[in-house]
Amino acid sequence: xxxxxxxxxxxxxxxxxxxxxxxxxxxxxxxxxxxxxxxxxxxxxxxxxxxxxxxxxxxxxxxxxxxxxxxxxxxxxxxxxxxxxxxxxxxxxxxxxxxxxxxxxxxxxxxxxxxxxxxxxxxxxxxxxxxxxxxxxxxxxxxxxxxxxxxxxxxxxxxxxxxxxxxxxxxxxxxxxxxxxxxxxxxxxxxxxxxxxxxxxxxxxxxxxxxxxxxxxxxxxxxxxxxxxxxxxxxxxxxxxxxxxxxxxxxxxxxxxxxxxxxxxxxxxxxxxxxxxxxxxxxxxxxxxxxxxxxxxxxxxxxxxxxxxxxxxxxxxxxxxxxxxxxxxxxxxxxxxxxxxxxxxxxxxxxxxxxxxxxxxxxxxxxxxxxxxxxxxxxxxxxxxxxxxxxxxxxxxxxxxxxxxxxxxxxxxxxxxxxxxxxxxxxxxxxxxxxxxxxxxxxxxxxxxxxxxxxxxxxxxxxxxxxxxxxxxxxxxxxxxxxxxxxxxxxxxxxxxxxxxxxxxxxxxxxxxxxxxxxxxxxxxxxxxxxxxxxxxxxxxxxxxxxxxxxxxxxxxxxxxxxxxxxxxxxxxxxxxxxxxxxxxxxxxxxxxxxxxxxxxxxxxxxxxxxxxxxxxxxxxxxxxxxxxxxxxxxxxxxxxxxxxxxxxxxxxxxxxxxxxxxxxxxxxxxxxxxxxxxxxxxxxxxxxxxxxxxxxxxxxxxxxxxxxxxxxxxxxxxxxxxxxxxxxxxxxxxxxxxxxxxxxxxxxxxxxxxxxxxxxxx
Amino acid sequence: xxxxxxxxxxxxxxxxxxxxxxxxxxxxxxxxxxxxxxxxxxxxxxxxxxxxxxxxxxxxxxxxxxxxxxxxxxxxxxxxxxxxxxxxxxxxxxxxxxxxxxxxxxxxxxxxxxxxxxxxxxxxxxxxxxxxxxxxxxxxxxxxxxxxxxxxxxxxxxxxxxxxxxxxxxxxxxxx
Ligand code: FES
Ligand code: FES
Numbered sequence: 001x002x003x004x005x006x007x008x009x010x011x012x013x014x015x016x017x018x019x020x021x022x023x024x025x026x027x028x029x030x031x032x033x034x035x036x037x038x039x040x041x042x043x044x045x046x047x048x049x050x051x052x053x054x055x056x057x058x059x060x061x062x063x064x065x066x067x068x069x070x071x072x073x074x075x076x077x078x079x080x081x082x083x084x085x086x087x088x089x090x091x092x093x094x095x096x097x098x099x100x101x102x103x104x105x106x107x108x109x110x111x112x113x114x115x116x117x118x119x120x121x122x123x124x125x126x127x128x129x130x131x132x133x134x135x136x137x138x139x140x141x142x143x144x145x146x147x148x149x150x151x152x153x154x155x156x157x158x159x160x161x162x163x164x165x166x167x168x169x170x171x172x173x174x175x176x177x178x179x180x181x182x183x184x185x186x187x188x189x190x191x192x193x194x195x196x197x198x199x200x201x202x203x204x205x206x207x208x209x210x211x212x213x214x215x216x217x218x219x220x221x222x223x224x225x226x227x228x229x230x231x232x233x234x235x236x237x238x239x240x241x242x243x244x245x246x247x248x249x250x251x252x253x254x255x256x257x258x259x260x261x262x263x264x265x266x267x268x269x270x271x272x273x274x275x276x277x278x279x280x281x282x283x284x285x286x287x288x289x290x291x292x293x294x295x296x297x298x299x300x301x302x303x304x305x306x307x308x309x310x311x312x313x314x315x316x317x318x319x320x321x322x323x324x325x326x327x328x329x330x331x332x333x334x335x336x337x338x339x340x341x342x343x344x345x346x347x348x349x350x351x352x353x354x355x356x357x358x359x360x361x362x363x364x365x366x367x368x369x370x371x372x373x374x375x376x377x378x379x380x381x382x383x384x385x386x387x388x389x390x391x392x393x394x395x396x397x398x399x400x401x402x403x404x405x406x407x408x409x410x411x412x413x414x415x416x417x418x419x420x421x422x423x424x425x426x427x428x429x430x431x432x433x434x435x436x437x438x439x440x441x442x443x444x445x446x447x448x449x450x451x452x453x454x455x456x457x458x459x460x461x462x463x464x465x466x467x468x469x470x471x472x473x474x475x476x477x478x479x480x481x482x483x484x485x486x487x488x489x490x491x492x493x494x495x496x497x498x499x500x501x502x503x504x505x506x507x508x509x510x511x512x513x514x515x516x517x518x519x520x521x522x523x524x525x526x527x528x529x530x531x532x533x534x535x536x537x538x539x540x541x542x543x544x545x546x547x548x549x550x551x552x553x554x555x556x557x558x559x560x561x562x563x564x565x566x567x568x569x570x571x572x573x574x575x576x577x578x579x580x581x582x583x584x585x586x587x588x589x590x591x592x593x594x595x596x597x598x599x600x601x602x603x604x605x606x607x608x609x610x611x612x613x614x615x616x617x618x619x620x621x622x623x624x625x626x627x628x629x630x631x632x633x634x635x636x637x638x639x640x641x642x643x644x645x646x647x648x649x650x651x652x653x654x655x656x657x658x659x660x661x662x663x664x665x666x667x668x669x670x671x672x673x674x675x676x677x678x679x680x681x682x683x684x685x686x687x688x689x690x691x692x693x694x695x696x697x698x699x700x701x702x703x704x705x706x707x708x709x710x711x712x713x714x715x716x717x718x719x720x721x722x723x724x725x726x727x728x729x730x731x732x733x734x735x736x737x738x739x740x741x742x743x744x745x746x747x748x749x750x751x752x753x754x755x756x757x758x759x760x761x762x763x
Numbered sequence: 764x765x766x767x768x769x770x771x772x773x774x775x776x777x778x779x780x781x782x783x784x785x786x787x788x789x790x791x792x793x794x795x796x797x798x799x800x801x802x803x804x805x806x807x808x809x810x811x812x813x814x815x816x817x818x819x820x821x822x823x824x825x826x827x828x829x830x831x832x833x834x835x836x837x838x839x840x841x842x843x844x845x846x847x848x849x850x851x852x853x854x855x856x857x858x859x860x861x862x863x864x865x866x867x868x869x870x871x872x873x874x875x876x877x878x879x880x881x882x883x884x885x886x887x888x889x890x891x892x893x894x895x896x897x898x899x900x901x902x903x904x905x906x907x908x909x910x911x912x913x914x915x916x917x918x919x920x921x922x923x924x925x926x927x928x929x930x931x932x933x934x935x936x937x938x939x
Pocket of ligand 1: 817818
């Protein structure tokens with residue numbers, strides 16, 4: 001059902017750009033996404049969801065649904081075999097709602113039927129009696145108004161994380177400031193909008209266990225949550241990665257995994273579940289919306305003196321990854337700048353709004369929009385260029401962050417900004433209606449159109465922070481196949497489109513000096529690889545594959561009786577001086593050498609709960625963007641003309657994949673700047689479709705200029721730096737800054753809508 | 764938001780009228796007995812097991828379900844199977860020749876025009892229709908031709924590159 005991928009490319013080690021091993025299947029339409037899975041005799045699962053954001057359940061009648069022809073099971077919370085709650089960080093989310101629903105779309109009951117339509121008809125026949133309650137939808141009130149009701153007994157606070165350094169309120173500190181800028185900012189709810197909706201297939205096995213084929217970001221964390229709810233030992237829940245149609249954080253939490261498994265165990269039949277797009281909007285967590293108050297003080301020469309910030313992040317009904325999102329917003333809350341006096345308070349709230357969790361750049365994205373907006377405001381107040389002000393305050397290797405953590409690898413921010421500013425601006429274009437904001441709608445022939453240029457800088461932590469035992473496992477097997485040395489690389493790491501399958505093969509080729517590498521399907525028969533999130537898989541699973549290959553290599557060298565520093569090159573065992581000791585074929589004969597290794601990054605610490613102090617992060621990655629926009633100031637229409645970016649990745653492992661990550665991340669930042677928002681009123685989603693939730697098309701996303709730097713991180717495998725998230729941070733503030741320059745408006749909320757630009761809505 | 768989670772479909776009972784359709788899919792004549800309301804996308808994916816045609820939105824927005832209908836790109840989630848009766852449909856499974864990939868497939872594979880690949884079949888078919896009409900397009904023309912197809916992964920840069928690469932290769936092939 002899920003095929004191993006053998007790379008056809010003959011060369012292609014680290015630093016080269018071999019084609020993706022899954023490319024041929026994907027261009028032929030033969031790659032099996034989770035929604036394509038099929039087994040004869042399978043049933044179709046469906047989920048009944050709450051139409052109310054907050055309500056008490058007073059009764060559920062499944063009788064009429066069970067009576068429908070073709071319906072094989074109707075399940076409620078009473079049918080959950082084991083633990084009734086799950087969660088990625090805290091087990092606070094019911095598998096099926098028990099007595100209260102906490103968000104619109106919360107699963108209440110499940111159906112399995114012979115046909116998807118019978119399943120849907122059954123959903124409509126389940127009678128749920130709700131006592132509707134007034135939703136708690138204002139995060140600020142939920143956190144700070146003592147009269148607010150609570151989403152969970154006794155509290156609306158998921159986490160409060162302060163950061164304290166110096167004293168921004170000391171009058172002597174304030175006296176150093178020539179300008180003080182205080183503003184409020186807001187970020188709307190962004191959706192990952194991966195193109196392949198949630199789906200999966202569960203097959204009951206003879207030993208009472210279950211085989212699960214799902215598209216997820218983290219097989220083993222799914223497993224750790226699923227098994228106790230099914231009351232099965234982990235070894236009886238066998239998980240295999242199905243083809244993933246994009247993820248971006250939205251598949252880090254569970255969606256239908258436990259549900260589909262419950263239905264299969266209950267009926268004894270294979271069950272498939274597929275969400276449609278509308279259901280997908282309710283079926284996964286989103287990017288936290290944020291309400292932020294920032295105050296920056298700077299001296300006349302542009303040095304930041306202090307930053308104060310209060311950041312309120314709305315996590316919705318359950319904790320999900322909110323604690324980590326709060327930590328990122330707090331620890332990276334001033335951006336990559338040196339600031340002597342800092343007071344940050346970041347909060348994560350429970351409300352009855354849509355649940356929020358991981359999305360590319362989480363926590364850091366929201367803060368970045370606010371601190372970069374502040375940097376522009378300070379620069380303007382001082383009459384300085386925005387990039388010059390950033391350079392004056394830029395961190396560099398050896399700088400201390402407000403958390404007390406010293407940056408101990410290169411962060412050449414000032415040079416990156418020099419490179420960015422030196423890139424040519426887009427050439428002037430001949431008039432073409434299609435290039436006007438509004439395009440062929442013929443809204444303007446240039447009148448009212450103003451151009452703006454803006455800059456944005458972002459800093460993201462890479463890998464899991466705050467003392468988490470973060471590791472990945474790789475198994476590598478080397479043997480002769482058809483007269484040729486070949487490696488099999490097996491990990492549980494999720495390929496979500498980013499190109500990890502290519503990278504694993506590249507590393508094996510380089511470390512083992514061979515050409516033929518097969519990537520085994522990701523499943524739970526090998527150890528935990530951690531999540532495909534936090535830009536961590538090149539570092540962590542890359543590191544694990546490298547170590548497992550090194551262990552295999554060492555055994556080959558011992559078998560060959562070669563000196564310990566010998567290498568494997570071109571299918572031969574070669575001394576450090578280049579003398580051939582043996583052919584791999586002769587050393588291996590018909591034995592296979594297999595080694596499994598776990599790779600851990602250096603340990604980190606929890607942030608001090610009162611001061612935020614501590615070495616909480618593993619690695620930092622930066623990206624800088626310049627945006628050029630045209631704005632029709634009369635209609636509020638925006639066209640992004642060009643985006644340029646400079647990113648330091650430590651080591652280019654695969655240029656094509658890397659550029660793809662920067663392009664794609666930048667596009668998602670563009671979406672947040674000018675179009676993407678899940679709109680919510682009283683806890684209810686107003687636009688759960690691609691008709692009403694807009695993501696950038698090929699016409700919205702302009703051509704890009706890129707410059708990629710390689711200043712190695714001495715602590716990381718190959719010196720690499722995680723690369724997937726930073727571009728998503730910095731493109732948003734750069735575009736907003738460009739629109740500000742074109743319009744002269746303050747623009748304190750993203751996404752920017754036309755009415756924010758035409759004065760029909762105060763921004 | 765009435766109607767949310769309350770999708771109601773007609774009951775597929777024995778007395779639902781069906782119609783016989785005959786569609787040439789990837790060059791082969793396929794005959795099926797279908798309900799009049801069956802979507803072409805569902806016939807392809809479930810009836811004919813051609814799962815390379817993806818559905819990403821169900822509302823004609825994403826283009827993942829794009830197929831060629833008598834050579835023109837259409838969104839198969841918005842066409843009924845009965846409307847295709849007597850017509851020719853090309854899906855991604857019909858792009859490659861017996862032994863080699865179509866140049867557009869090669870372009871997407873070699874120029875990294877795909878990441879997760881979910882949008883790729885639709886993108887390639889929309890590109891095929893463009894290149895048949897306009898073998899030597901500008902980058903702008905490629906962008907306009909693909910403007911009905913969403914990609915969430917690539918930021919589109921390498922998709923444009925892939926199609927330009929394919930155009931060059933196809934021109935060279937037809938010149939030789
Ligand atoms: S599924 Fe047809 S356009 Fe999206
Ligand atoms: S490659 Fe993932 S949607 Fe296009």
